[in-house]
Amino acid sequence: MSYIIDRRLNGKHKSSVNRQRFLGRYKDHIKKAVEEAVNSRSIQDLDRGESITIPKRDIHEPVFGHGQGGRDSAVHPGNKEFESGDRIPKPQGGAGQGGGGNASDSGEGDDDFVFQISQEEFLDFVFEDLELPNLLAKELKEVTEFETKRAGIVADGTPSKLNIIRSMRNAQARRMVMSSSSRKQLHEVEKELAQLEEQDAVLRDLQKVSQLQQLAEQLKQKIARTPFLDTYDLRYNHHIREPKPSTQAVMFCVMDVSGSMTQETKNIAKRFYILLYLFLSRSYEKIDLVFIRHHTSAKEVTEEEFFYSRETGGTIVSSALKLMESIIKERYPANAWNIYGAQASDGDNWDDDSSTCMALMEEKLIQHMQYYTYIEITPRDHQSLWYAFEQVEAKHANSFAMRHITELADIYPVFRDLFHRRQHG
Secondary structure, eight states, X not given: OOOOOOOOOOSTTOOHHHHHHHHXXXXXXXXXXXXXXXXXXXXXXXXXXXXXEEOGGGGOOOOOOOOSOSOOXXXXXXXXXXXXXXXXXXXXXXXXXOSOSOOOTTSTTOOOEEEEEOHHHHHHHHTTTBOOTTOOOBOOOSSOEEEEEEEEEESOOOGGGBOXXXXXXXXXXXXXXXXXXXXXXXXXXXXXXXXXXXXXXXXXXXXXXXXXXXXXXXXXXXXXXXXXSOGGGOOEXXXXXXXXXXXXXXXXXXXXXXXXXXXXXXXXXXXXXXXXXXXXXXXXXXXXXXXXXXXXXXXXXXXXXXXXXXXXXXXXXXXXXXXXXHHHHHHOOTTTOEEEEEEEEOSOOOTTHHHHHHHHIIIIIGGGOXXXXXXXXXXXXXXXXXXXXXXXXHHOTTTEEEEEEOSGGGHHHHHHHHHBOOOOO
């Protein structure tokens, strides 16, 4: 088997091919370091690069070396320690390097290998093998997207779409047809001339030879006057615009900002949503984000308000679900959009409201959504909202998922579990 190695450098005397091979080889170490970085970084630093440390023992590679084995004959100067026939022991340390040096026998003196991965490489590892579940091509929207496809060859078109090969082929065929009779006649004249020239000069009819030569010249000129390329020959590539099914999606980010949500709980929720935001903006070209904050009432807010507003109050979770339903009806019809939702809360809710949330989810929302996730962030026991949503999950396991987060270290594993790439049947 042959391997082609691209040794061209990609700036700063580095080979991107070799770097990708290296990253693939130590993928497990890098993924572990990335997970630790995601859990330990501040919210503002989630998308920067990272220094990766690999223990030296894990980057050892086998090498060929010259050992001390075999037999050899040599003449040594006289000394007081050895006589003829004595065996000289191998030097300590192996490979003829002697036993000197200050290296530790236990290997504790080895330095670990440290290298830097870029922001792009860091995010590649963070979001590797993740996707939005159940993403489908929906019906065409009012503003239809088109894609241009080739639809054969036509006789009329713009110069930029000229098909040179087809045009030249047509021109050659036309020239052959238009000059076929002249070529046939020229062939017969040249044949007759050849026969006359083979005759003896005395018997040759010079007048007839002259006439045939003139006729041959006329035929050649007539053939030469056949246009090399005519407008009739030109052919153009034909393109048509076909409507393309839309795979646009919208993600509803719903966050509880009630008084029961401590600052630590809110920070965990924000960290989860920033991971979600980075994942969506990096992986999908066209996706809308709708940010909803709620306490006793819900409000659609900007990205800035969603992450940094300090507004708080009591807790009525159903207000957020009702607002989501109205926004879907107004702006995101289910036949044209892939609709997703991610809700984060500590589970605290007014007693009677949890049953309302379950009814709203089952009767108004879940049938229009591709996937909905509920994240409960609390070290305490689950409350009524969790148990209400458990009933929804039992009926809609493919489109509804629940996870429990108690500390920062749970965020990234839970995020990957919710959005891991599924096998498509």
